[in-house]
Amino acid sequence: MDTFEITTKVVFGQDALDYIKNFQDEKVFIVTDPFMVKSGMINKITAYLGSNQYEIFSDIVPDPPMELVVKGVEAVTEFKPNCMIALGGGSAIDAAKAIMDFSRKIGRLEAMKFIAIPTTSGTGSEVTSFAVITDKEKGIKYPLVSNSLLPDVAILEPELVKSVPSSIVADTGMDVLTHALEAYVSTKATDFSDALAEKSVELVFEYLKRSYESADDIEAKEKMHNASCLAGLAFNLASLGINHAIAHNIGGKLHVPHGRTNALLLPYVIEFNADIEGYTPSHYTKAAKKYAYLAKLIGLEGANTRSSVRNLINEIIKLQKEMKMPTTLRECKISAEDLNKSREDIIKGALEDACLITNPRKATHGDILEILHKID
Numbered sequence: 001m002d003t004f005e006i007t008t009k010v011v012f013g014q015d016a017l018d019y020i021k022n023f024q025d026e027k028v029f030i031v032t033d034p035f036m037v038k039s040g041m042i043n044k045i046t047a048y049l050g051s052n053q054y055e056i057f058s059d060i061v062p063d064p065p066m067e068l069v070v071k072g073v074e075a076v077t078e079f080k081p082n083c084m085i086a087l088g089g090g091s092a093i094d095a096a097k098a099i100m101d102f103s104r105k106i107g108r109l110e111a112m113k114f115i116a117i118p119t120t121s122g123t124g125s126e127v128t129s130f131a132v133i134t135d136k137e138k139g140i141k142y143p144l145v146s147n148s149l150l151p152d153v154a155i156l157e158p159e160l161v162k163s164v165p166s167s168i169v170a171d172t173g174m175d176v177l178t179h180a181l182e183a184y185v186s187t188k189a190t191d192f193s194d195a196l197a198e199k200s201v202e203l204v205f206e207y208l209k210r211s212y213e214s215a216d217d218i219e220a221k222e223k224m225h226n227a228s229c230l231a232g233l234a235f236n237l238a239s240l241g242i243n244h245a246i247a248h249n250i251g252g253k254l255h256v257p258h259g260r261t262n263a264l265l266l267p268y269v270i271e272f273n274a275d276i277e278g279y280t281p282s283h284y285t286k287a288a289k290k291y292a293y294l295a296k297l298i299g300l301e302g303a304n305t306r307s308s309v310r311n312l313i314n315e316i317i318k319l320q321k322e323m324k325m326p327t328t329l330r331e332c333k334i335s336a337e338d339l340n341k342s343r344e345d346i347i348k349g350a351l352e353d354a355c356l357i358t359n360p361r362k363a364t365h366g367d368i369l370e371i372l373h374k375i376d
Contacts, residue, residue: 004192004237007147008116008127010229012156013222019155020048020085023113027053029081031072031096032088033060041119041160045087055079057099060088063134063141063251064095072099077107085115086151089172090123090258094131097149104148116151119160121211121224122172122259124179124232126154134252139345141252143354156229158222166212170323173208173224175259176200177316178243178266179231184294185273185287186238186358196234198297203227205298205315212323241359242350243269246368249349253342256332263325264332264375267313272371273361276306287360329376339376346372 011019028049036042037058046054057075059068076084076099084103086096093116100114116126125131131144164172180200183193203223210220246269247261256264274288284292284305292308300315302308317327326332329339347368350356356363 002190004190006127006233007150009153010127010156011153012226012229014158014218016155016157017044017048017117017159019153020045020115023083023115024048024050025053026082026113027080028055028083028085029076029079030054030056030085030087031060031092031099032056032058032086033092034058036087036092036119039163042087044160045085045117055081060092060095062091063132063136063255064091064098065134065136068095069098069102069133072096073102073106076100076103076109080107080109081112083113083115085117087117087119089118089120090125090132093118093123093125094133097125097131097151098133098144101146101148113153114151115153115155117155117157117160118225118228120164120168120172121161121221121228122175124176124228124235126151126156127229127232128236130236132248139252140349141248143248145354154229156225158218158225161221161225162215162218164215166215166323169208169212169224170325171257171259171263172228173204173211173259173323174263174266174320174325176224176228176231177204177208178259178262179235179240180204180227181266181270181291181294182241182243182355183231183234183238185290185360186235186241187360188358189238193234193238196230196237198294200227200231200234201294202298203230205319209319209322239358240355241269242272242356242361242363242368245350245353245356245359246346246371248353248355249346250329252349253346254329254334254338256329256334260326260332263320264327264329265371267317268371268374270309270313270316272363272367273359274309275361276309285360327375336376339372343369343372
């Protein structure tokens with residue numbers, strides 16, 4: 001038996017921030033990063049709140065460590081808000097999720113509302129029960145998974161992503177595509193998660209390049225914001241796979257941005273999961289057939305399943321090149337020496353990663369090693 005449930009209320013489109021007016025009389029704790037304060041972006045949120053009714057915790061850093069979560073929990077339990085707002089990218093929202101969850105339990109703030117406002121179109125964290133916290137001493141990223149991490153409300157305001165640099169648009173956009181594709185071929189995929197993933201993939205191929213090319217293309221910004229949320233809903237239902245299992249560990253050890261790492265791996269992961277070499281039409285894997293269907297959905301014709309999968313892979317590589325993305329770890333300024341030092345730890349961590357459980361094809365040490373060789 002399966003279930004389909006969306007816990008988070010999603011407010012989207014231009015002027016979505018108006019929804020914050022509902023909390024102008026509440027005591028609000030805002031979790032964000034220093035840039036949001038320095039750039040004045042935070043003012044777009046506080047403008048809707050009553051004076052002296054909010055506190056800003058702006059210590060968030062990329063790959064937030066547990067020590068930061070503890071500091072945030074201490075600040076929340078002292079302030080005792082009615083509502084917490086997370087403003088920022090995946091790091092801010094993930095940190096806020098952990099802070100919120102522990103604060104509700106430790107600080108007896110069970111009734112505290114939690115609102116997530118993403119400022120990048122990538123993680124989908126605003127609608128997922130996942131958060132990633134880093135142990136910096138061990139160089140390991142720990143995924144937290146619990147329905148208690150789900151925000152009560154997600155606000156998708158396209159104006160907030162207009163100023164995102166093009167390189168970040170590329171990284172986060174490829175993260176969206178990876179989320180959708182991994183959810184689509186997951187062993188936990190259903191008709192409901194597939195519908196969300198398919199629409200996300202369509203939107204990415206139609207609007208990501210436009211969003212990359214123009215900061216003022218508000219339609220493209222809005223559509224990519226929606227695509228990110230849809231992919232988040234899809235993988236929250238179906239989970240992910242080997243792409244994220246490896247990316248989590250590359251990020252933890254080599255500190256390559258998450259979306260960029262996913263993009264490096266994606267063509268080779270599709271190739272691995274599809275397992276199309278030497279197969280006859282009657283023996284194509286389920287994953288291969290689903291990749292082939294997506295290729296046709298975005299207008300890529302193929303003579304058979306094998307050629308359709310190849311066309312999808314080639315289209316992804318083409319999109320990466322058009323957005324001037326690196327295609328190897330060396331292009332990400334990771335030396336051969338650093339990679340060699342970390343390779344075995346990355347493989348070990350990937351094999352132990354929870355995302356690997358729902359990958360459509362079982363992976364061995366040698367399989368992951370081969371994928372790493374292709375991106376070194």
